[in-house]
Amino acid sequence: xSEAILAxxxxxxxxxxVIATEDVSIDLRAGEIHAVIGPxxxxxxxxxxxxxxxxxxxDGWVELMGRDVSKLNTQKRARAGLARTFQISELAMEDSVLxxxxxxxxxxxxxxxxxxxxxxxxxxxxxxxxxxxxxxxLLSESETRxxxxxxxxxxxxxxxxxxxxxxxxxxxxxxxxxxxxxxxxQLTTFLDGLRAxxxxxxxxxxxxxxxxxxxxxxxxxxxxxxxxxxxDEIRASGEVRDAYLGDTL
Amino acid sequence: xxxxxxxxxxTVLVGLLGVPLWALMxxxxxxxxxxxxxxxxxxxxxxxxxxLGVGGLVSFGHxxxxxxxxxxxxxxxxxxxxxxxxxLGLFSTSGTNSMPVIWLVAMGxxxxxxxxxxxxxxxxxxxxxxxxxxxxxxxxxxxxxxxPSYGGxxxxxxxxxNDFPGLNTLVPFQFxxxxxxxxxxxxxxxxxxxxxxxxxxxxSARQSRARAETVGLDxxxxxxxxxxxxxxxxxxxxxxxADLNRFVSPTMFSWQLSGELIVLIIIGGVGRLMGPxxxxxxxxxxxxxxxxxxxxxxxxxxxxxxAIVLFARGGVIGLLTGKEGAHV
Ligand SMILES: Nc1ncnc2c1ncn2[C@@H]1O[C@H](COP(=O)(O)OP(=O)(O)OP(=O)(O)O)[C@@H](O)[C@H]1O
Ligand SMILES: [Mg+2]
Numbered sequence: 235x236s237e238a239i240l241a242x243x244x245x246x247x248x249x250x251x252v253i254a255t256e257d258v259s260i261d262l263r264a265g266e267i268h269a270v271i272g273p274x275x276x277x278x279x280x281x282x283x284x285x286x287x288x289x290x291x292x293d294g295w296v297e298l299m300g301r302d303v304s305k306l307n308t309q310k311r312a313r314a315g316l317a318r319t320f321q322i323s324e325l326a327m328e329d330s331v332l333x334x335x336x337x338x339x340x341x342x343x344x345x346x347x348x349x350x351x352x353x354x355x356x357x358x359x360x361x362x363x364x365x366x367x368x369x370x371x372l373l374s375e376s377e378t379r380x381x382x383x384x385x386x387x388x389x390x391x392x393x394x395x396x397x398x399x400x401x402x403x404x405x406x407x408x409x410x411x412x413x414x415x416x417x418x419x420q421l422t423t424f425l426d427g428l429r430a431x432x433x434x435x436x437x438x439x440x441x442x443x444x445x446x447x448x449x450x451x452x453x454x455x456x457x458x459x460x461x462x463x464x465x466d467e468i469r470a471s472g473e474v475r476d477a478y479l480g481d482t483l
Numbered sequence: 484x485x486x487x488x489x490x491x492x493x494t495v496l497v498g499l500l501g502v503p504l505w506a507l508m509x510x511x512x513x514x515x516x517x518x519x520x521x522x523x524x525x526x527x528x529x530x531x532x533x534x535l536g537v538g539g540l541v542s543f544g545h546x547x548x549x550x551x552x553x554x555x556x557x558x559x560x561x562x563x564x565x566x567x568x569x570x571l572g573l574f575s576t577s578g579t580n581s582m583p584v585i586w587l588v589a590m591g592x593x594x595x596x597x598x599x600x601x602x603x604x605x606x607x608x609x610x611x612x613x614x615x616x617x618x619x620x621x622x623x624x625x626x627x628x629x630x631p632s633y634g635g636x637x638x639x640x641x642x643x644x645n646d647f648p649g650l651n652t653l654v655p656f657q658f659x660x661x662x663x664x665x666x667x668x669x670x671x672x673x674x675x676x677x678x679x680x681x682x683x684x685x686x687s688a689r690q691s692r693a694r695a696e697t698v699g700l701d702x703x704x705x706x707x708x709x710x711x712x713x714x715x716x717x718x719x720x721x722x723x724x725a726d727l728n729r730f731v732s733p734t735m736f737s738w739q740l741s742g743e744l745i746v747l748i749i750i751g752g753v754g755r756l757m758g759p760x761x762x763x764x765x766x767x768x769x770x771x772x773x774x775x776x777x778x779x780x781x782x783x784x785x786x787x788x789x790a791i792v793l794f795a796r797g798g799v800i801g802l803l804t805g806k807e808g809a810h811v
Binding site (some may be wrong): 237257286287288307308309310312313317318320324325326328329333334336340341345346347348349350352353354358359377395398399444469 | 676678679680681682683684685686687690691693694695696697698699701702705766
């Protein structure tokens, strides 16, 4: 098996009496999509925040390319190669689509410390930004104000911004949510190709997408990984059926 | 009604230049002084607009930098006019009457103070940031009051306006023109800054801190630099303001002044290039025309502010151009 790009070790997080993550050790290997599924409130988004920054773990650590990044803040982890997309869109709503993606290109190219040339007239930023928009099919909307985008387009924009970072790993929190059948299908095809560029840790409720895409699936319930394996193994697991999948399959 | 923002901007500048030109022809020097006052207040508010308009942080302590600029001028000119030494420990100086030197000192000290204050305050945001910058402002105010060497509560009078090479700064129109050119240069810098990668980062950190962090940008450092730039511009305005009045006093540090700068921006249009300029012109005009009738002209200012906040969230510029947001 290929080496782990990203690995969590014994992550732990409590909110008062709520145990959000309990001894979570998972990894993400080159070229794969590793799906994390689980019921609402299982702690999936919390796990993502522990990986990408935003929540300090009570215990455990996170390694990216063999380096402990748990003490780094969000922006340093992003620069180290983690690209996160949000369950609820985090975008500069007053700005245009292009400006949002240029922001990502700036982050990737290292520097907001340029004060004179207009960002939207800086060729290497624009090239990078437009290439990302093209890939998610949003190039025609580049002048549109973000606030005027449909819900689905905002989801696409989140992915486009992540692409501009050329990350080591993608961490995606329910990218299909609210996309509709057609949108989910398109994004599924897109993510399928994307894993060759960088592996994807995919939190997703859309089981069709998960079973179509995932190389491995981990099931998180009440903060604990109760099962981990190939899609076939997970499908066959009685425990998972009881805890989560029920009769959706 | 929808007018191109460029057209509005150009009209405002032409008007601001035209009024004192006209006053020059009909020999009304006081009108020129009023216009100069508007230009300087506009400059101070352009400085505030960097951190407030683009950065989204409502600094209620910007009078600090206005006051520092004022006292930089006051102290340097005081030593020059009394031929006394200003002993700074490491070296001593006998002050100066040169405006460019005074401006550099004003901007340097303002920028340095902004850096220190920013380090301490920029971890907060929203109401907390307002309160803590207000608190710093009060500290400076009371310090100035209780500093007897430079006039304490009474302030400092400077008898002759400082010099600028090639100009007679005591001629009202020449001093106006100098201030007007500085305002134009700073507006140009503001516009470049706002469109630059730095401006885009500052602006998006205002809209979504998480978004900026997730692409690897550091909102704290970006805001700190914006605060320093913002303070330096307002400090420069303070030095000019002191030279306009040939007088500095602790009121330059007062919270009322901080509040007025915020009000100027809200009236004109938050984050808009010409917002502070329009706000300052309206402010000075109201102060002059209504202030003649009633001591309570601030009430009218308050009513205008209320109307703008309730009905025209993009300020006067927003009304004219039909665009509410600053960055459409
Ligand atoms: N900042 C917080 N403070 C307190 N409790 C929190 C906080 N964040 C999350 N929780 C709690 O931790 C648990 C896990 O939440 P989390 O958002 O990680 O779940 P999730 O698996 O992402 O759910 P969903 O599928 O609905 O997105 C929930 O019980 C939630 O209420
Ligand atoms: Mg979640």
